[in-house]
Amino acid sequence: MATESYEEAIAKLTNLLSDKADLEGIAAAKIKQITAELEATDSMPSDPVERIKSGFLHFKKQNFEQNPVLYGELAKTQKPKFMVFACSDSRVCPSHILNFQPGEAFMVRNIANMVPPYDKNKYSGAGAAIEYAVLHLKVENILVIGHSCCGGIKGLMNIPDDGTTASEFIEQWVQICSPAKAKIKTDHSELSFTEQCTNCEKEAVNVSLGNLLTYPFVKDAVGKKTLALKGAHYDFVNGTFKLWDLESKISLFLSE
């Protein structure tokens, strides 16, 4: 079936170009681009062990051995200026979307890029990472990046009003950002479910930024202006990236 669709698609394109010959140049360029892309994809091994091996070899030859100064320094220590919270989603790695190089960003990745509030019992993982980044690495910025089509946020928005959950962990985890859901349901009840999800992806980042301030060492560093908190949203459907901070909100919180 897939091959029939391909021949049909080519036939339709050829048909279109027979009427609009001036579009041939553009069409040829785009076909060339697609061909190059598919060639590159095809060269990736499907066996997982081979995929891992070839991936590391590629890194070693094209990157590690080409940058002896960088890797010589990194072998001794890391001094990242950023701590980044990003979703575990395979499409949103900050090394790709922000071109972070080795040594630049200390990263935490979890479902829906959430920062839970201070809790030594329930959220020791997040606490450990933030403590290490702020007190030991002394990062200068914490960036929380939300993204489009986030399954975790959609899961949060889908939890029924009576609170019944179907998962063992997922819904419990994403309810860290319940305040964001409540805000969207209140302020944007007129929007479609999909639009509400998009808004919630961004509002959840704000909830996470607020949760960062429940860690005394974060609040302290922000107050001393040695640490800045930023929120962001990556939209991979439209290819856009929004960046913001909560300056005014932080000043308010710090004066409490």
Next chain:
Amino acid sequence: MAGTFRKCLMLCCTSKVSQKEDMATESYEEAIAKLTNLLSDKADLEGIAAAKIKQITAELEATDSMPSDPVERIKSGFLHFKKQNFEQNPVLYGELAKTQKPKFMVFACSDSRVCPSHILNFQPGEAFMVRNIANMVPPYDKNKYSGAGAAIEYAVLHLKVENILVIGHSCCGGIKGLMNIPDDGTTASEFIEQWVQICSPAKAKIKTDHSELSFTEQCTNCEKEAVNVSLGNLLTYPFVKDAVGKKTLALKGAHYDFVNGTFKLWDLESKISLFLSE
């Protein structure tokens, strides 16, 4: 080639040094002088030296072009991605906009030097990633470890990944912290030492089996043994044990050594078979 190289050095060395230049420039001139001195004895090494200087120069030029202001760094980083990657791969990003179908779930350390997108060249859509201190997988616990549980549940039951890979690495601060906890158990941190004690069984094994090794060597061994503890912890999740038993899911451990530039990969086939038959 030799003549060009000598001329290049001459130009650098005869440039005036302002009084404001700091210690770093003095060390640089000293280093260049020592290299030149070495090459005056071993002229056959000049070609290699020139190539290496060229490589270092290119590297430093690239580094210098990265903005120091954080907002500018983020902006320029995204623009680079958008022009060099996103817009160059319309087929890929068209598909990814609809859905993700990663074959791998990867646990890697939060360390800025070990991102699997770099070290294994994973492309967007290939690997669902969890990154935390010392790449640890905690055991099943709805109260204490809901974050890890949520990610594993989503990857195995919803995305149906085929492999879970846990990658340890050299010079891991979290593992070092674990190894440094005194025998009486007193801790100085608010969270870190509590978190890394997930892999206390690894520390115990190393202290028992490798007490003769230096502390640094024990840490390296612990980095690898902790990966095994994490792989074992994965099996405490019924949906993981189930998928492994049905052979729809494979568990693998790895260790990335960025000092030596090596990558080890292994699985726990025999250990898993034993556990599943309990």
